Amino acid sequence: MLAGKRILLVIAGGIAAYKSLELIRRLKDRGATVRVILTRAGAEFVTPLSVAALSGEKVYGDLFSLTDESEMGHIRLSREADLVVVAPASADLLAKMAHGLADDLASTALLATDKEVLVAPAMNVEMWGHAATQANIATLKLRGIRQVGPNAGDLACGEVGSGRMAEPHEILEAIERYFGLSAPLAGIRALVTSGPTHEPIDPVRFIANRSSGRQGHAIAAALARRGATTLLVSGPTVEPDPAGVEVKHIETAEEMWAACRNGLPADVAVCAAAVADWRPALAAGEKIKKAKGKAPPAIALTENPDILAGLSAAGNGRPRLVIGFAAETEKLVENATAKRLAKGCDWILANDVSPGTGTFGGLDNLVHLVSAAGVEDWPRMSKQQVAEELADRIAAELKRAS
Incomplete structure (x- = not known):
């Protein structure tokens, strides 16, 4: 598989x-x-001679080497590869990658590459768990960076926990999956909704919610990384467009529903957007002015299209697998179970958005997968991890049903 x-x-x-x-x-x-780029810090642990002896290639390390830049510049070095692997990926290098820094040969090549990148993080358990490192990892994954490890266990610093670099055979398996087995959703069309919708009251005011779009964007990226042709229909959000994903930006629920209909046919639909249930029946053409002694205006509401139910409806080009989210503040599983039956979808991911949970706008999520088979409680994890787990479940389910 790796020959050549x-x-x-x-x-x-x-x-x-x-x-x-x-x-x-x-x-x-x-x-x-x-070919190997050995950072200055990396050369403190392994020698260029050892690397060159095993690789049979020249080892690169100096960004400002006139000889290296004339023979194999960092642009060519980064683009003539079929895959870039960073192992170990230190906290420092991950931070540089996330923020686009380029102050040495490694970070410059990584910024210049147009190829897929696989990272194998390795660091102290506290460094790995630090919010800055986790935010950097989340950013990189949204850009399509692949990751293997880290593992949990005894660390070289004497502590115990997550931070051990994946073993060579595990990294090798991840590389082989990329070249031959990493596309379980190849040939699959996926439709994902994300973010809030903004329903205008007048030109400057609107009805909305606190959804950040982080979960939906992570799901779209995870599906694309597994080979799915993915359309992301996104409401207003500051989240960057995921790499390798077609993105349709919308404002209102009606626009989202139209984009979803135009996105069919699809094999799987994941409705992660927090769509406003209602919108003003009539949006004012001018800003509604406040007047002293005048009662606030009464805003008549009308129901928005039910996108999850619409996609779940039979005879409507229904995707083989339709998945919704239930953002609840009470009776979480009970309400999600009822919603799945009412909407006619296959799966519902129930998540608690009560004040204090930090789900809306946060990095973590605690979900329960509700299906016809019952309820599966997932542990609290990052939204990126939820996306990866869900994408794997989707691939397994479509394979089982095919």
């Missing part, structure tokens, strides 16, 4: 760098060509 494949391996600083030597050997055994 060109891998650019970036080795950052950390004791886990020694594992990269074994990874090089395994890649070479399978016929891959391996």
